[in-house]
Amino acid sequence: MKADLDKLMKQHDIDVLFVTGSAQHNPAMIYFAGTAHVSDAFLVKQRGKSPVLFHYPMEREEAAKSGLQLMSYSRYPMTDFLNDAGGNYTEAMVLRYKRMLEDLGITAGRVGIYGKDEVGPVFSIMKRLEELMPGLQLTGFVRDEILLNAMMTKDADEIAHIREMGRITTMVVGKTADYITGFKTKNEVLVHKDGSPVTIGEVKNLINLWLAEAGVENPEGTIFAIGRDAGVPHNTGTPSDPLKLGQTIVYDIYPCEAGGGYFYDFTRTWSLGYATDKVQALYDQVKQVYDTLLSELVVNAQFAKYQERTCELFEAMGHPTVLTNQATEVGYVHSLGHGIGLRVHEKPWSSLINPSPTDILAPGAVLTLEPGLYYPDRGIGVRIEDSLWVTPEGKFEILADYPKDLILPMRV
Amino acid sequence: MKADLDKLMKQHDIDVLFVTGSAQHNPAMIYFAGTAHVSDAFLVKQRGKSPVLFHYPMEREEAAKSGLQLMSYSRYPMTDFLNDAGGNYTEAMVLRYKRMLEDLGITAGRVGIYGKDEVGPVFSIMKRLEELMPGLQLTGFVRDEILLNAMMTKDADEIAHIREMGRITTMVVGKTADYITGFKTKNEVLVHKDGSPVTIGEVKNLINLWLAEAGVENPEGTIFAIGRDAGVPHNTGTPSDPLKLGQTIVYDIYPCEAGGGYFYDFTRTWSLGYATDKVQALYDQVKQVYDTLLSELVVNAQFAKYQERTCELFEAMGHPTVLTNQATEVGYVHSLGHGIGLRVHEKPWSSLINPSPTDILAPGAVLTLEPGLYYPDRGIGVRIEDSLWVTPEGKFEILADYPKDLILPMRV
Incomplete structure (x- = not known):
């Protein structure tokens, strides 16, 4: 059950869960956020804390239906990160993720990756994020004993x-x-x-x-x-x-x-x-x-x-x-x-x-x-x-x- | 258009496309295979060749609707790979991917990763596959100029x-x-x-x-x-x-x-x-x-x-x-x-x-x-x-x- 999640995270030595994708037809996201018209969201669940949902400003009212703590992407304008990344879009996305995590006080720890989403972009972004934040160890579970055990x-x-x-x-x-x-x-x-x-x-x-x-x-x-x-x-x-x-x-x-x-x-x-x-x-x-x-x-x-x-x-x-x-x-x-x-x-x-x-x-x-x-x-x-x-x-x-x-x- | 795909792959120096996930509500897979009741499939498209679809034996008739060249997972029994991997399930999955690719003659080249699927397992499997097959360079595109350009x-x-x-x-x-x-x-x-x-x-x-x-x-x-x-x-x-x-x-x-x-x-x-x-x-x-x-x-x-x-x-x-x-x-x-x-x-x-x-x-x-x-x-x-x-x-x-x-x- 959801109440077991922190215990399961501890048991498997995981500090943070990332969930990417929309809040429709995406089990991991829906488990935390419920079904809502929220696309390309990013949910961060730290052990011992409540989840935080990053969302597009246009979808703020749908995101609010989740009852979760919200953070709008409007606080992270892509134009700024594109500047920092010399126009490289992938790099700008990674810098934005880095900033969002830092704003939550996350700079190190073992992270489990979740979500039903386009696998290609997530693969490249997460690989690069690991390089830019060497304190983070990112992993996805082929046989998941954390979230799937809680959901079971x-x-x-x-x-x-x-x-x-x-x-x-x-x-x-x-x-x-x-x-x-x-x-x-x-x-x-x-x-x-x-x-x-x-x-x-x-x-x-x-x-x-x-x-x-x-x-x-x-x-x-x-x-x-x-x-x-x-x-x-x-x-x-x-x-x-x-x-x-x-x-x-x-x-x-x-x-x-x-x-x-x-x-x-x-x-x-x-x-x-x-x-x-x-x-x-x-x-x-x-x-x-x-x-x-x-x-x-x-x-x-x-x-x-x-x-x-x-x-x-x-x-x-x-x-x-x-x-x-x-x-x-x-x-x-x-x-x-x-x-x-x-x-x-x-x-x-x-x-x-x-x-x-x-x-x-x-x-x-x-x-x-x-x-x-x-x-x-x-x-x-x-x-x-x-x-x-x-x-x-x-x-x-x-x-x-x-x-x-x-x-x-x-x-x- | 689909006819442009080989040209686009060449232009962006990509030798192979991988597509993972089911053939329902998964645009990249459906683009090649059509919609069918095929779950956890693996599609490989080499430049200049027709795509090949790996599928579960139980879904062989649904897979056949794709009109693609089929390869059944029954040729790759997990028990064999689990043996080789000392019981490590993730490692066994990676060894199975390696064998499937080798059977298609793929041991090196630049690969683009696609599919709407559970991102966690794909992240871990592909990262490990890259280690086991150092000739492969795997990448996902945040701004995709290959498949999405063809689909456009x-x-x-x-x-x-x-x-x-x-x-x-x-x-x-x-x-x-x-x-x-x-x-x-x-x-x-x-x-x-x-x-x-x-x-x-x-x-x-x-x-x-x-x-x-x-x-x-x-x-x-x-x-x-x-x-x-x-x-x-x-x-x-x-x-x-x-x-x-x-x-x-x-x-x-x-x-x-x-x-x-x-x-x-x-x-x-x-x-x-x-x-x-x-x-x-x-x-x-x-x-x-x-x-x-x-x-x-x-x-x-x-x-x-x-x-x-x-x-x-x-x-x-x-x-x-x-x-x-x-x-x-x-x-x-x-x-x-x-x-x-x-x-x-x-x-x-x-x-x-x-x-x-x-x-x-x-x-x-x-x-x-x-x-x-x-x-x-x-x-x-x-x-x-x-x-x-x-x-x-x-x-x-x-x-x-x-x-x-x-x-x-x-x-x-």
């Missing part, structure tokens, strides 16, 4: 945001089910009144519309894939594909709050009208593994332990998994889940490859549980996913309930 | 994308005008049938809905601000504010194609029912400056020249401008415009501060023209903005026509 455990307010996104997400999933089960069929294909087929593309458009109606965003798209496409986990679906009876539809939806706030992540697998025996059998296996895992989760356990367990369960059923073949494209081909928050994928990770000791089912964490089986050549994919909150009491709570029926009976 | 001039297909976004944008603006002029008023406030006021927030929700209906995204939000808020250029509007007659509404809308494709950028200023003399007078001045500028634009001229001209025109009318006071918060307080494309703000820039010789009105460029006047203490803001294409023949074409009436007469 959510407070009550954050849980309320994610829960509301869960409500909206499952509401939209319900609308989708209602919509597609209301069509007539012709030769097992869902058809409009004029006889034209109902397509994946038009359903995806409606999903976006329903999400927008609810005031949320869908920046990463939706997986709504049928048949063979469903058998490739990250195939998002072919817009022109018609909806057919008796084929698996994998529906994986992960919208976020407007401006880039909290995400939800949710998957159901449907078969319209009926299911073939093969599909039903695979579905039952995935559901059984899901239920087994849910019953076995223990607070503070290593998440990767359950990835191993999932592989073992599926292998006992005769399926190839990533445990024995990391590159398998059939059977169980991905990880069991991941944390969600201001990112759709964040800590804790469940990967078996070099797990961190902090990738655990800690109280306050919100994570997905999403076992699946994939056989693209047979035209089948199955995945079931819910987002779970590890409560302060160490219970596992699904943040948005929704039925897990494979077969959606047609109503017409 | 658009080909016919790109113009078609932006034009279509202009059609959708102005269609939504028209819907907004129709909607808000259909209400009754009470004491100059627009009201619903139940007498409750019509608010900024509900109009903004509808704008999002209409954009979603049209299949586009609005990742940066919309400015729909009335009265004093309209007087602060980047105030996006207060959701609870009621819509009132005779007050300026600044409506600045900048949606993009789904997944983070091409943007449009457009602003109108409205006064509902009637306009006060003061508002009308300010509006006429902005309109006059807009018309003067549009008539004076010359192909291949420096964009900043017209920023200077705008300041002169407004100062002759008695308004403060950024020309004499860079930090002014009243009068004309921003730049004249900017390029648009896969970013809502890109080259050419119109800023007077250290303009680049390449910030010109080049054939193929698409740019905004957006003069405005702001007096927050008087509760007035005015801005008029269209997006213009500099045609191959050197003409300036507004990509989406829309009336420039200040007063929207109420229909009820």
